Amino acid sequence: MEDDAPVIYGLEFQARALTPQTAETDAIRFLVGTQSLRYDNQIHIIDFDDENNIINKNVLLHQVGEIWHISTSPADKGVLATCYNKTIFDESLSKVVSASDTKVMTCAAVWRMPKELESGSHESPDDSSSNTQTLELLCHLDNTAHGNMACMRLDEVPSLESGTSQVISNGVMWEPMGDGKKIISLADNNILLWDLQESSAKAVLSSSAALEGKGQLKFTSGRWSPHHNCTQIATANDTTVRGWDTRSMRQIYCIENAHGQLVRDLDFNPNKQYYLASCGDDCKVKFWDTRNVTEPVKTLEEHSHWVWNVRYNHSHDQLILTGSSDSRVILSNMVSISSEPFGHMVDDDELSDQEDQHQEEKYEVS
16 A cells, blocks of 8 residues: 655744644644744644545734744644744834844744634635634733843733743743643743632742853753652753753752753653653754663664654654654654553563664655
């Protein structure tokens, strides 16, 4: 049997942010956010009809800036969060002469899509007559109290001041198994835990923690663990990976020099509660047992340039997808460190060195 032809969906602008709609259980749905400095940005809601092998879509305006990160509520399929850049002009000048007359700020906000779109009412991709709709702004995750302003203040928009200077582009995480009321944002060297109240129209800072040390430390990535009752997160800064308990906001483990260069991304194994994957600018992907972080459990060296992303398959945790600026996406079949190494559940201690040497395959998309 021949494979189906690929389904291609074109965008008017470039895009660097996409996410599955995790709360949607009846449809295969993704959200894609665009990046344009000149025109209003968009969020494309894309439904894949697997029976007919076609794509249906709707487009929402995201007028506040270019989108660097997008994530969806695990409980409410109409709610999402974006991190975006906002260009601020010096109002004292009659016109902008150079780049020094502007300031780019990184902001984070929670939005609701129009109610009629939550039910999956879509147009086909070639239907140009469909009207573009606008997102409803619920609240900003605002960071203005003790540092540079991170988000533009809009009149009559619920906001909260937290005392940090910048939300990074991949720094908004929803509680994985929760009711969609808890979000963590990473702002410079701060972890901020927010409670969303009043139907997500108000963000209240419930707790925070600061990364302390020499130099100007900044988080580069974070991941909320679906295990341990969702009380742990992992963060990356420079070459270090750290674990945190969200109840006490205290550090619970630290992997110094986890990578030889900057750590780009993290992901937890969905089935093995202590297993964490990391990737970075040293071209490597590493797997860690957070109970003993002296050495990685496994290291992959398949890429020839920075590895930007690493993700576990949520149904089959032996499948690991990695993306790199070497223009390759690699799907690795890491059977030996999965939850079912040989088709049945076994304890971690039963795995042997011999098992690590086989049962693994790799598939590459260039």
